[in-house]
Amino acid sequence: MRPIVRFGILSAVALILEASAKPPVPIAVFDVLLINTSPAATTAEERDRARRLGDQLRDALSRSGRYRVVDTTAVQATLDQGPDPLHCNGCELPLARQAGARQAAVMWVQKVSNLILNINLAIEDARTGARVRSGSVDIRGNTDESWTRGLRFLLDDQIMVDPKGGRH
Template sequence: MKRFVAAFGALFLVGVGQALAAPRLLILNFEILDTSNEPVDRRSEHERRLAMIRDHIAEALDRRGLYQIADNALLEARIHEILARQYLRDCNGCEIELAQQAGAEFVMRGKFNKISTLVGSMDIEIKRVATDRPVYIQNFGFRGDTDEAWTRAAEFFARSLARKMAQGEAQ
């Protein structure tokens, strides 16, 4: 019994150590580029889904111990100020400034490309704040414009990133 408690305690401490060692990541709100020309306005539905996949990815990366997720709530005023002029994906380095303000070592930007009602793709980039250089870039396509399809895409990304980090390809 003592061995079990000691082994469990050691595993717990290793888990805590890994969580403490995980770098901080700021995940900016995902953006959409809709070229589908659908006759129905689905902006509010898409805004909800963009927040949903951002939160899903944050939870999945945190759960896997890959990153500690930085809280971007304190940055909302600055983000809205930037968005009044341009997209975050076109802001010439504002993502680095935001990540520094959040105390993050890495920053993630994501864009959902809606090509048609059934075809979409996601572009995701993670940059190292200190160097302003990408450490991970991925584009992947998926089918469906539903909560389920978007959630599957977010989970696919999290699994893919975890695999690449385990192989030392995304540091």
């Protein structure tokens, strides 16, 4: 085998081993917020869909191997009393740290109409508040399938993509 080919193979193996050796980042994933700016009232089905979307996000982050989703039960009482993590001027950061996380994930879905919705995700450093990752997708249709596909696209094409190219 030529030395240059051998070097290339060894370099690729080293990069794979380095990436797999990193421990998963502890992340607090807060419940999905549903912002309804449409003329129609929020339905129980939409609230349930938002809850399931949060579960899907937690599952996808855990399965990625990049994150370890921490339990936020200990901070839930505080969350229930105050403004939501999207509108609380950084209150999600100390709550994430209190839950044992190094990063905080805040997701919200804005319903413009029954046809037009968008799914947004911000992942922040729990110590500094710096945005680590963020993304937004517009979806068409207010169905379980459209929400699930929207989340999958958001994660695959914006969140789990390395800024230098490739996937995390």
